[in-house]
Amino acid sequence: MAFPIHRPRRLRRSAVLRDMVRETTLEPSDFIYPLFVVDGRDVRRPIASMPGIFNLSIEHAVAEAKQAKALGVPSVILFGIPDQKDGRGTQGYARDGIVQRAIRAIKEAVPELQVIADVCLCEYTDHGHCGVLEGDHVANDATLPLLAQMAVTCAQAGADIIAPSDMMDGRIAALRRSMDEAHLVDTPILSYAVKYASGFYGPFREAAQSTPQFGDRRGYQMDPANAREALKELRLDLDEGADMVMVKPALSYLDIIHRVKEHCQVPVVAYNVSGEYAMVKAAAQNGWVDGNRVMMEILTSIKRAGADLIITYHALEASKLL
Template identity: 55%
Template sequence: MEMTNEFKRHRRLRQTPSIRSMVRETHLHPEDFIFPLFVVEGAKTNNDVASMPGVYQVAFDNLKEELDEIVGLGLTSVIVFGVPKEKDPYGKEAYNEQGIVQKSIRFIKDYAPQLTVIADTCLCQYTDHGHCGVVREGVIENDASLELLAKTAVTQAGAGADIIAPSNMMDGFVSHIREELDESGYPHVPIMSYAVKYASAFYGPFRDAAHSTPQFGDRKTYQMDPANRMEAKREVESDLAEGADFLIVKPALSYLDIMRETREVSNVPIVAYNVSGEYSMIKAAAEQGWVDEKAIVSEKLLSMKRAGADMIVTYHAKDMAKWLKE
């Protein structure tokens, strides 16, 4: 059959698995993933998180076994969240040098020094009201919160954290923490800023894992409106000017447009946070047999890297590391 019109034959590069592999543009590797680690104080056994199948709070006494699995899978980074025994209005356990995160960091760096340990720096898990800062007469006070967040960051760095990751979304948190880290002798410790963090419905299961549900109101006065795009650009500009070394976009899947725009205006590493709701939806569908879990997780994580992420915080990290070895 004679073709009268010329056209491009794009299918030539899709003919065989080996050719498709040869021209593949985006790849996933175990070192791309940051595994969220919830460590609970006072527990003797790990606690399952009902809304997140396969995720659990690790008892401090069981950290060794957990780290053996993480390292054995080829994962290289963890982000540590603490579940304390006691809470109070000012989240004192967050900046306690013997607090659960600080103890966990010291243990990890001693037992598995090859791991990069990132410390989540926030107050919500430690306050009895569940908000990410100081509350006065029902208002989350920005500047008073900065002092406590900086104290928390300094104790985490002192415990050996490789990276500080402040997630509170208070104005000025990067510059305040940077100043305190520098003055306290930790100018070498980078800040992985939760620069773009939306007030999202996708966070629900995480609050079961971290016991951080607000006891009144919501977080819309400090986390971003999901309808806003230009606001994300302003947040990124501010955090870069204040000294952020990494930028996190959270959530990831519904904000890939924001991730791409963040990549285009910034040359620092970009981190996608593949949040709990995104994880739990796939797990629930997979348990019903409605989706191919391996295929859909791979596609989802590839979309984040394709959009510009250099690293991905994900609860799928262990499963993905296993699948990549197959």
């Protein structure tokens, strides 16, 4: 009887051996932890659709940032939810806005932690869209100066990285120009270069109170059916000066992460978004899956696809396991 010459199982027969030959590894340093910051004092409000995640007043956000750093997570990304909103999202670019104050507090308390400022108007507008409106239309060019102003005020507050997520055309060039004019030439831009109009954002919109009051965002976010367009968006943002790029969401777009990784020479970030997180939590709470095992499998798949860094709500619990 002939026996196989090649026996891949030889390298799977013990945990130590499997660890030695593992192709893809995760570390806490791979993660970026999102924080939702709100006005007020002593606010730690649970987000129903995202178990374990909270709307946090600044002092609680600082405590979370300290915990992240202690676990080896090198960075947080901040989303601000103001008490007052208007049609132009003015609290987004106010020098004393909620996210600007949170940046200052976190950098003072944990100066070595990298703070990323998400730059978009959706959390700050009363209509929930990512830019200013002309009728029922999001006005691309009229939005750019406001985004640029937000980038400058966040960087001046101490943000280490600026991350525009609005998907307006030309925004990277507009932000870079304004930041350079404000003598912020060393502050890098992490572009949400490839951001799809996804159904996986639902829990985030509850957390950030940013659900559009009419219509949707398909007029500026990408069609989930398109892959070649992702490379076009990538090239445009790199040409305009992006230092890092992002693919969002992650789990249903692993092929896009892989394509982006193959076509650029800058760090690639993937956003493991709120709906992806919520599905794992819901299934685990119902006893349908082993939550920790599925969490780590998903995060590994995102890194295996090509992500250098992963924005994930799992960052703290995954780091504890690692």
